[in-house]
Amino acid sequence: MTYKQDEYIKQYNHTAQIANTIRHSRYFLVSILIICLYIFSIYQIFYKSPSLYFNIWFIFTEVFVSLCWLISTVYFKPEQYSLIIAHRWLQFQCFSVGTLIASGIFLIFYYLPATNQSFEPIQALTLSALLLIVTQTFGLTYLTQKLNYFCLAFIPSIVPYLIAQFFFLDGSNHLFSLSINFGLIVILMCAMTSYRIHRRVSTLHAKNNLLVDSAKQQVKWTDELCQQLQDEVNKSRDIELQLQLGNQILEQKVKERTFDIEQMNKDLENQQANLVLAHEIAGLRPWDWNIKDRKIVVTNYKQEKTLRHSKEHQQQLQHVIHPDDIPHFKSAMIQHLRGFKDRYEATYRIQNSQGKWSWVHDIGRVIQRDPDNRKPLRMVGIRRDIHQERTSQERLKLAASVLEQAAEGIFILNEELCYIEVNPFYEQLTGFNYDQIIGKHLFDITANYKSIQRSMHYSIIKQVLKIGEYDGELHEKFLSGKELTLWMHINAITDDQNRVTHYIGIVSDLTERKLQEQRLSYLENYDTLTDLPNRFYYNYQLHQYLVSQQDSIKQLAVIRLNIDRFRPLNEYLSNNGGDELLRQVAQRLRLTNAEALFVAHLNGDDFAIVYEISHIRPSVQEHCERINKAFSIPFNIFGQDHVITLSMGVAFYPEHGRQLDYLNNCAEQALSEAKNLGGNTTRYYSNENTALLEQGIFLERDLRKAIQNNELVVYYQPKINFRDKNIYGFEALVRWNHPEKGLIPPGLFIPLAEQTSLISDIGRFVLQKTAQQIRFWNNLGYQNICVSVNIVAQQLRRGQLLNDLDEAIDANQIDGASLELEITESSLVENLDSVRELLNEIKKRKINISLDDFGTGYSSLSYLADFPIDILKIDRSFISKIGENKQLAIVSAMIAMGKAMGMTVVAEGIETEQQLQYLQDLECDIAQGYFFSKPLPQEEATVFLENNISSPAYTYLI
Template identity: 35%
Template sequence: MNLLPLPLAVFVVDASGAIASWNKACEKLAGHTAADIRRRRLEELIEFDDAREPPLTIAARSELDSSGYLRCADGRRLPVRVTIAPQSLDPEQAGTYSVIVIPRAGLVPPRYALIQDLPTADLIEGLPCVFYVIDQSGHLLLWNHQLEEALEMTSEELPTTNVQYFFEEKDRAEIVQKILDAFDKGSSSHEAEMIGKLGKRTTLLFHCARTNLGDLPCIFGTGLDITARKQTEQGLLIRERAIYSSVNAIVITCCQDGEHPIEYVNPAFEQMTGYTLAEIKGRDPHFMRIEGCDTIEHQRIHDALQNKQSVRSILRNARKNGEVFWNDLRIDPVINADGHVTHFVGVINDITEARHYERRLHHLAHHDPLTGLANRTLLQDQLKFAIDFAVRNDALGALAFLDLDNFKHINDNFGHDAGDVVLREIAHRLRASVRENDTVARVGGDEFVLVINNQAGDEQLADLIERIRLRVSAPINVAGREIVAGTSIGVSRFPHDGDTVDRVMRAADAAMYHAKSLGKNNCQFYSMELNQVVHQHLLLEASLSRAIGNHEMVLGYQPKVDLRTGKVVGAEALVRWHHPINGVVAPDQFIPVAEESGLIVPLGEWVILEACGALKALEALGIEDFVISVNLSARQLRQRQFASQLARTLAHAGVNPRNLELEVTESQLMDHPEEAMEALAELKALGVRLSIDDFGTGYSSLSYLQKFPVDFIKIDRSFLGDVAEHGHTVIARAIIALGHNLQMKVIAEGVETREQLAFLREHDCDQMQGYYFSPALSQASLEELLCRDARLPG
């Protein structure tokens, strides 16, 4: 062990340099006795290297680092470093100076004599803390190796540095005051962070007391390293602040003889529950329970606390004002150093809004937002339950599909707000028509479904369905206007018509489809005969899909004749199906199927391609001003990219757009007139011709009709009938006049008699088509007809 190897000889001198006192180390180092030193001057004992005339004053040397030689009693000249500092740190007690004399390197005695004289030297060196002795100048007289390690300085550096410079500048005034307090009051204590030469920082708890070394007043003390403790305290402060600032409520309870009294709650807990810490400190948290509620969760919490284990629970509690709230609670034990659980920490998250939102989402996921009825998801669950019950108990149940007949007309003519009122009223009437254990659902815009449980028999079920139909069909008052929404109802029975959800629903849907096909506003029950009809419908749909790809479709072309010249100026392309087994299938059989299934789109594309091919063939024969018209389906008209796709088709085929005419029915245009107007404008921009087919059979608005960019209107065949009857021709004459006034040409279709032809010519109709001139022809026959310039007789 090598405790401070340097002997510190300290003189106390006045401003003139006269020696007033010294320590025993002076005598040991220089060999002088007290009688030799007393009343001598400093320059007599120390020969300064920078000696000058006149000599420097003591005050001047206090600002210098000096070196020189100590004149020993035996005549030796000992090389030393000399540090001179005011005797007191207090500037108001100036007048005397401490002179610290330290032998220079290489001449240090093996052991510092002062330490050798202390019986506790080994003890001081072995202390688990910093030990130091400071004189009144603020310089170190004595220290142990722990101080050297903390300051990262050598033993030669330490005594020449005033102790206040071991600390941050902002702390130095307080450090000096604490040292002065120790000299003045006998002792002092303080915490401070000491800065090492290389930047090491050590937080120490200092305790110092006044003493004397010989005649030299000084203080000695210890500094206990509390760096780890301060870091722990800082961590605790941070965690305490985190708990205090947490948005989650936190409650801390202590364990006392099986009880768990509250020791602390944070502000979030106070805000969440309405209780302050002062009100509930010492109480068990279970005072917020709602008795009889969440008993299983309360038992889980009780068991976990008994077993000193963590637990998480979702349960309800009551706030101070009695309001019930849902909370997500997590409780964890706190274990001390001995392994014993001393406390429990509970973290509470208020999830009341989340629970309400979850319930709203669950309701929305299973109910229609407009009517509050069950939606398709809940319907299927309820239907499955009802079918299973009927199968197990040999009971009769029924599924009724209801489709409103006039709902689109209601929306278009009265507005969507009125439509919503109608739907809500229908929902109310349906709920009122069935029992509480039956299910009423809305599965589409105007489609409702009933699951009717446990019926006595078919007659009672039929009576109930008819009462429902009559109630739904009764007028509904909307803003002073009466609206009637008829309904078509299809009914299947379970388990008679099926024992699975899919079978029962398909049976009811087929029955409803049959009801609508019979004229709407009626009810049909599913039957084996009906099943055969549906089966044939499905087979037809499957065959139609295959037919388009297998080239079973052919086009016929019915000529259009100019009534003034008798010349054939165009033709309407009419699609026919040559079934390999069933022969020719009429258009009125497969076109509705194509419309419902969506196959009308690929079929329509095929018709346009065939028509373009026919136009190119006619062009090769020198016939260039001929127009072929193609019927356009509603699905095609609604396709967003139809116009651009048609442009590519015409360009690829090399067909002049003016040779292609697209026919759109009046009802198609009036379904969504604004959308139809936009679609027709895009088609018109391509250069194709446009015509309105079946004119007079729909509900045209003249304000819209004059805005549609069409070239022709076609008089439906139903308005030509018996032209001998004046009443049968009124509408035809009006359509011709209307078309001409709107700068459109008028075409009459279905012309079959000489009388009809004469009527049309008399009233200046532009074109005609029909069996009177020619039925639909094959492409070859059409080419032959045009090449020989066949005309309608005058």
């Protein structure tokens, strides 16, 4: 047995000893009253001599013992007292009674013989022995649940006899003393034996409870394991089917992929042949240099590949490259190998087989480097014979055909950056003809009035003269009047000695492209329907205001607006009408917010305004009032006038936040509060909203964990039948036992759960626990107990209620008549046909249906006639006001109506005798409320059921 079991048994024994002693002590006190009355009566009948002290003892004893009995009966009711207080009370009671018995023995044995000559010592000894023996016998019968209670009554009682044996009794009474002593010892031994028997029985009962709980847990674990095993089997079947399907799909994919690979191989072979042919025709000679292994593969003019060692290849290049070109060749190669240039590119002369020098263009790139030290490992390239191209390069550069057919502006400048040639497209761009351009400097045909333009021209000329090229965008206004956005590329042309001889410029017109970019920017940042900035641009611009260092903007107000009831209005107007309404709303907002920094259309009917708070502008409240006043004028949509209202939420910078998202969230919270109030109002954000929101978020998070961790418990409030005062059943009520916050009232977490799917999970949990409890009570022999469970609208609409009911009934083998579903009137408002069909299906399972909180919601007599409702439950708000004339009439009418329709009428919230009597006079059927009992845990509910099922519950509780 574990330590926890020992502690449980010890606590159980202690509780049982006190509870049983409290119950038996009442009989003990009655016995004391009777024996004292019996002895007093004997003395008064046979020895009529009055005795003041004996009379006082008798009266005091009777009064004190009666008070003790009254306190034990009234105050120490079952399950309604503290164990510590009860323990102290029993100790006091036992000791006091023992003391009173000792006082009576003393008076009878010592005092009465001295005052009454006819009362002989042997008679006194007989009466006192009778008082002692009888009281100890009663103590042995009723006080041995705990030995110290018996000893507290036993020890004071025998003190007079113990004293008498040493001081008063003569030799003739020694035998009597020995007999009395022996009898007292026997009584004490019997008390010890009786105490051990009681303790052993209590221990066995506690162990039996532990075994029962353990057996239930084992059964539950077995069911869970069986369910898990079944789930695993089902999953294995599903996986097997998926694998079979996957194998079939994979086989098909492999076949398709194989066919694709074969086609790709054929294409690659064709491409390889084409590439070889292209290299052969173009005179390209590829090479592949394995720097790591010092091997190079080169291709000759016959496209034959040869593998050489790198050192051998370098020696050959030293002999075939022109001596003047070797430094340039080496420099280009080293710069690329060291990573200074993206690729290797060199033009040099080589000696052909006839001994003549021929120009070649060599291009290559490192395709593999060491990841640690970035050293080159492999390089590939192509060497091309450009001798013929080199010879005709000047002719090709000046070819008129290129200039005439070019779709971009092309110009040629001399070394002094003066025009020597332009093509027709460049003439078209500038607006000048050929003669007006030739001979002028590069920027002489543009306007240079502004210093910024002159500075930009100077930097371009300086860059071209310094590095020989320019590539960039510029906005130019020509003296001809044309203004364009251009992209200009200027590159220097050098001779064989690398001297600049000419400059070639290529100019592209970017004007149309810029217009396209502007249009795209508009589409990206503005809403095409309302022409207002969209959410993206709103967030960007508001962020700029928040991070701006301008001292002039110190306070901002973010106003979020929403059209009230826009969805039904949009459905009525159709899409075109809704769009037209949004356009007119945007236009009116634009006109009424001329002083605002920003007006945006975020989405749908959601708008936002950024308003600067300043002493020279109207206040935010005045500004919002002006908007509302402007929107009081109707909107004409396709010939019909429509009056709309706005809900507005306002958050302030920096009071409510300095970050974009936080400030937007604050405004949205204020807007939500305005819409929850019915719209057509303005709400300002308050920090209390954040606290409530966070509390709700944390509570929702803890509630989800509570469902997973079994922190929810079900309490049961009894229902009493007015006719026979017996228990009709219980109502199941959920409670949350939070591990840190303790017992959380349902009024705090049930509304939160109803906003999410958690209420369905909670309802399913309560239904299962209730079915288990009904099964438990049925096993105890209570077959006719009916327990009601509250069902919310969400459970009716989600479609899982019938499955949950069938699962609970089948799993616990209970009768459907043992369940009662309490449904509120608001649950019947939407989807009347589907709800009616669902309730009819529930009735087929013999489950009772109760209409809860009748008279407080969408009350309609059609519900009572159209739906299969068995029970009518009057809300506590009507019961609590019984005594008022109007309320009496309403309650009376409700009960009469329910009776007339053949329904059972339940009154909840009964707390007073007046309410109970009034409802009983009206022949109400079922009573429920704190007058009978508060909601009880399952153990206390079972005890309540055991104590009240066979006796009139009403009489007992009263």
